[in-house]
Amino acid sequence: MQTTSQQNYSLTELNLEKNLGSRGTENDQRSIPIIDLSRFNERKPEITEQLWYAAVEVGFFQIKNHSIALTDINKAFQYSEQFFSLPMAEKEQYPLKDGLNAGWEFQAQVRPSTGTADRKESYQITRPHMSGLWPESHENSTTIDGFQDFLLTFEQQCWQLGMNILSCFADKLGFPSDFFHKAHTWQAEDYQSTLRLLHYLPMEGKATPGIWRAGAHTDFDCLTMVFQKSGQGGLQVCPGKDSKNKLEWTNVVPMDGIITCNIGDMLMRWSDDQLKSTLHRVRMPRPDENQGSRYSMAFFCQANRNEVIQGPRKKYEAITAADYLQQRIKANF
Ligand SMILES: O=C(O)CCC(=O)C(=O)O
Ligand SMILES: [Fe+2]
Helix, strand or coil, rough: CCHHHCCCCCHHHHHHHHCCCCEEEEECCCCEEEEEEHHHHHHHHHHHHHHHHHCCCCEEEEEECCCCHHHHHHHHHHHHHHHHCHHHHHCCCCCCCCCCCCEEEEECCCCCCCCCCCCEEEECCCCCHHCHHHHHHHCCCCCCCCHHHHHHHHHHHHHHHHHHHHHHHHHHCCCCCHHHHHHHCCCCCCCCCCCCEEEECCCCCCCCCCCCCCCEEECCCCEEEECCCCCCCCCCCCHHHHHHHCCEEEECCCCCCCCCEEEEEHHHHHCCCCCCCCEEEEECCCCCCCCCCCEEEEEECCCCCCEEEEECCCCCCEEHHHHHHHHHHHHHH
C-alpha cells in the first residue's frame, strides 16, 4: 500500500489533506449549530436559511427532529455490532470491492493526512454493488436475521433525509429544488450513495503518536450524515473557514438521535466553493474515557456516477462523479 509521500495527487482537495498530519489545537468554545428540521415542508424557507448560514459560516451542523426515529438508529447500530462481532474468517467473505464503496475492510484505509491505517473496520453498503456481500449470502456463514432488509430500509431513510437537506442548498445555489435529488436518483444503476457502518477498535494500552481512529480528512461526497452513540465520542471537526489559517479542532459530543452533517468535496466543487467541505477526524480515547470499541455510522450522499459536476459559475472544469470519486478512492486505499 502506498503512503502519502509516494503519491502525487491531482486534485487540489487532496493537497490540502496531504500536509495536515495531526497538527492543530483544540477549541471547545466553538458551538456547532443544531438545526430543528421539524415540519420540514412547512418551515423549509426558514430551515434553508439556517442550513445555509451553518454550512457557509461554520462548516458543520447537527440536525434534530429529522425524519429518522431513534429506535431505527439504535436498531441499525445493533445490526452493525452483530456484523462486526462475526469471526474474521466470515467477514473476509465480504471484501471491499475494488474501486467501489461496497463490502468490508479491516484497517485498510490509509489517510493522506497521516500515512497510517485508521484503527477501524468498516462495512459499506452501496446498493447496486452488494451481490455476494450480504451476511446471509454464503453457505455455512452465520445468518443475521433481517440484516439486509432492515439496512436497506434504513439506507433509503438516510437518502431521503439527505435529499431534503440538499434541496435547501439547491434553492440557495439557484438550481431547481429537485436538482440534487435527480443527481442522486435512488433507482438508477449508477447510484453510488453509501451507508457505512464503522467499528473503531478498542484501545490496547496507550495511544501511539501518529495513529488515529480516523485521520484528518474531508469527505469525497456532497453531504455526509454521521450517527454517533452516547459515550462513544471522538469525532472532531475543524470548520472550513478556520482551517485556512489555523487548525482548531472541536469535539462533537454524541447526543442520541442527533445527526452531525458536513459538506463534502463534491458539493464544494458543485457550489463553486461557496459551500466549504470540512476537515474532521476521530481521535483515540483519552485515558479517562471509554477504552472500548466505538461504533458510528455515516451516510454519504454521492451523486450518481454519470452526473456531471459543474457549478453555476463554472469555476472548475466539468468532471463526472465517477471520475471524481475514483481519484479520491485511489488515494485512500
Ligand atoms: O466515525 C465518525 O464519527 C466519522 C466517520 C468519518 O468521518 C468517515 O467515515 O468519513
Ligand atoms: Fe469523514
